[in-house]
Amino acid sequence: MDTSQQNSNDDSALSHLTVKQRIFFVVLVATMGALAFGYDTGIISGALPFMTLPPDQGGLDLTPFTEGLVTSSLIFGAALGAFLSGYFSDRFGRRITLRSLALIFVLGAIGTALAPNLHVMVAMRFLLGIAVGGGSSTVPVFIAEIAGPKRRAPLVSRNELMIVSGQLLAYVVSAVMSFTLNDPHLWRYMLAMAMIPGALLFIGTFFVPASPHWMVAEGRIKEASRILHKLRETPREVKKEMTEMRQHAKAARKGPSARELLQEKWILRLLLVGAGLGIVIQFTGVNAFMYYTPVILKTTGMGTNASIAATIGNGIVSVLATMVGIKAVGRFGRRTMLMTGLSVVIAMQLALGCVLLLMPQDMTQSIFALAAILVFLFFMQMCISPVYWLLMSELFPMKVRGVLTGAAVSFQWICNAAVAFAFPPLLSATGNGAFFIFAAINVGSLIFVITMLPETKGKSLEQIENEMRERFSEQEQDQQTA
Template structure:
């Protein structure tokens, strides 16, 4: 049996390896901002001659591919396992990264971006799921939140490397190097997973309980922890004798209600406007009279704030309830959007408008990346029952990617047509999201995945009465849905 320190170190190493998928995810979603200006150049000058239409196709191809990838990879992960699915995704990541960097034409670029998006979406669903199944209950929140930290770190790396490559390279085709770098974390993911064990919960669900126990003996520090957790896993497996198909899962009332909560959380996370800020901050700031170079520099600042905020969010997750944190974050986002809208509406012509607007953007990102986004990915790893976790996580995350595409597509047009009112609309939507979370989201902190499943089944049961798992409700929560 390993010591406490050895077990903690092994779990931490597993998380570092697995979150290489999140690093690739973040880099691939962030690098396009730096590559697009060069890709707009004519082919004879080293670009692809992108027009506004083809620019939108290239950008959105990744998001749409991600929606498909998160759904299909969730289903595959229930059958072949989380680790092996991620190993397959690492190959797709590398193929997509190299393919986009070498694309000779726009159609090829769109196809390669969609393939890359498939891997991004798959990683977005599987990485937090795998970490949650490996982590002990007391560390699950912080370890799963490393996923969000690594995503925003990948975005920041993309912003900084793109700026440096653009600044110090005289080549117009430098965008190919920017895109090719994405293959590095993908390679590290595939290599590292060779040394990572499979999920003990998935192994047990496939009847491989001896292997599951051996894995637990590696990642838990005492025989008592192993026996208790193995007992909970066995009990859950005995109760859930087989994997659920999607029809059976959606035909179960409490699971269907839980899925609706998961989809609603994806709506709440994306309609905070996080990607409107991450993709379009320069456009917002140019409307205040700020110069292009200053606006691009501010985008790097937004990436820095996102990383710092996520670090603070991981600290908060270990100390505060999930519901409290998420509700506080949404309240802060509402205030930031109101402030930004008022700044754009009332401070026109003021030399300070640009800086005040940037301040409210950074405040919004602080609340989003500290108290909303990490909670979303953590809840996606906790909410769904083991026998259908891949399918339900895939459906929820796929819906989140659709909401991502919706915001990214509508935001520039909304900003052009209704201006500052765009942010008042965001404030109203986030107020609705806050009420949704307050009404329907149960608390999940402090329970093992097996006990949490029983609690959620009771919480969302059709008759609203506690069932066999009533003892698993230590928080005395109100019923939802």
Template sequence: MLASTPAPHAAGAETDDAAAKRANRLIIRVAVIATMGALAFGYDTGVISGALPFMTLPADQGGLGLTPMTEGLVASSLILGAALGSLFAGHLADRFGRLTALKGLAILFMIGALGSTLAPDVTVMVITRFILGMAVGGASATVPMFLAEMAGPKRRGRLVSQNELMIVLGQFLAYSSNALLAYFAHTPHVWRYMLAIAMLPAALLYVGMHFVPKSPRWLASKDRYDEAREVLLEIRADPEQAEREMKEIIRQNEIDHEQSGWFAAFGEAWTRKLLYIGMALGFVAQFTGVNAFMYFTPIILKSTGLGTNAALTATIGNGVVSVLATVLGIWLVGRIGRRPMLISGLSFVVLAQVALGLVLSLIPSGPMQSYLALGCILMFLLFMQTFIAPVYWLLMSELFPSHLRGSMTGMAVCFQWICNATVAFLFPLSLSLFGSATFLVFAGINVVSLIFVMIWVPETKGKSLEQIERHLEKHLGEDEVPA
């Protein structure tokens, strides 16, 4: 039963201005606490680049004696864990709630970080990095979804895009702390200190989850309408807006099927097509080659003649540019649509990759090639992190219907992590076999991605989650292009 619409404020009741400030403070609190998961995600994916050189030292020198094979296992175990974690976290978030899922992920973060810090050998390191990856993948699927469900249509773009900002901020902190610890901590065990820092955002996430409300859309999906309304009244400045949104949620909830879970996503033609679009967006995001640069920039720069320490220091530039670009992306996403941002970003990414390929193939090895190569990489990251990465995570939080949002987000993000692992595995091999032509191959792939985006990716800016769902069900159900 729908509760009656809240009565107008009586004399002495909270003023509209006070209510707006209260709601704004609560939304900010939700965003800051929830994105601790994204900060941990970013730190854990970035820290390994600085830890690996020390972990390759022999055991009697404080390392783990990693070989090229075990080095690849340690690096890729997190990515494979992330694929599994994103798949299951979405399903668990649908069943038990977003907050419960995030609390569980925080515990996994701490177990994985502590285990990898204390790992006595390669086997334990691979296992604990896999556990850490499950937390990373789970956070990548759950945090944007939770933020999207808490935000109103006008604030959703910027609020969800803060997730990407915290990811790149976490990577920047990892690169910076790696460089500082390597310089000041004169011990071969420095890599353990690098990995231990990851426990801090995990602890903040766990504690903070006790101070944020549950998702009103998840509560409504469980027919807990009174609780959902109470949350909406807390996080919306205008009670009338909250009531309108509540009615829209209930109306859409009554239309949605009772089914949930992975298999239900394939039950109807339009949800199948939507899932394929979401998975294809994961391919688009990862086959830009972004993580080839994030994981292997030192290797690329060393191939131009740059020294090891200089290459590691230059990697900090990746973090700085990524953070600044994401701030710009958050500003843009509230002003222009998702499709124009993706189309612009992919166009510039193609140009940056072609430029890098030409620099590495036409300019002799030396300082000039090193600086130009670094410039191309930073230009690539500027466009990637401004126009593509924030929009990818935003679309993952918007595209899928409410009754299947967790499961479908989990499956789509899982495929994104598989693409991530594929790029991370193939890139060093491709670089050794084809050299600079590798970047021209990436450019060609991104031309195909650009065509896909122009034809198939829908525009979601300015619509409520329920309006997006109705639009996609109508067009995909009628075999029309959703854009």
């Protein structure tokens, strides 16, 4: 658990920095978890073609079924990690949770790199997934509680920037190694590098403060105030936030307990919205593209090394799109961005399906297919992914924020796993029809966003909680009246 001695060390470590530099440093450390998340999910794209080789050529002799198993094992682990980390985050604090996850990142990376067979690989990928999922639910919440209302949207969105940066790094590493190294165990080196951001996260957590929101919720008012003075530019900002947090914490202590709160119907409705957003982000099919772009491009006749190199385009587009998205999320509403992104995603999935169905299998088809994938990814990473992680840090009440965020993100990982596991056999069974299926699902996602998602832009976390309670409680009363 966080201690006063640790907080004193944090104050000393950050005392020579300006407010903006302190917040940047805290966000940089926290998003090492996102960088590891991105690298671990992206590197499998380059490693799979070599892992499918027979054992005498250095591979694991994977079949389409075991490809899906290896890929999705990390994601099933992430679902468990996201769920468990929600509890530990509320119980022990965001910082301690991140420090523990960092150790799992390192152990999981070493385990996958040394795995002698399929069974050990699946087990180690599952372990690594626990860290990936735990980081995915804890990092956005930690940043949101550190950042404050003014900076929350762009700073939480940097979590997504580090995810796609990790994926880009993975694609570059895969391409460089595949062209320069002639080693049957090449994929092991790719997987081993995942330990680096995990190690940086572990070290960094000793130099960042605890969440002031969590401190206030725990009754540690003086420590929270001291931390907030380091992270806000004026005493007025500190006073305003501390007043809101203390009033909110006082009301929460008088209100239902965390266990009782989880049983209230408006909380269940809010959780269902969070779970619905998990379907929205994952059933775009984004991770089918991120994990299997080389597989898709090889169906057009492109070679293995060339198809792996082409995934660098995925990473570059994703990074550029996220940078644009960070600017846009501060100007436009969450609903507007999601609706725009989903509309273009649907169009590009239809376009890709038509390209693969109607064009002859040659280089022109490869170019048009890659173009459709890149436009899809640009709008996905600009409009949908950053907004999803931002909403996961905003929607849920402070008393159960870790638990509910963990549960919602866990469900998102289950959706991710379902897509990753099903895509290779689905592509094999339906061919081009897979992309038309995703397009149809995303029409449903667009309708969900239009009809169900509340707007959170420009509001404090305490304001959002009060409005969510009123909104969903009123809906319940209206239904009972009807």
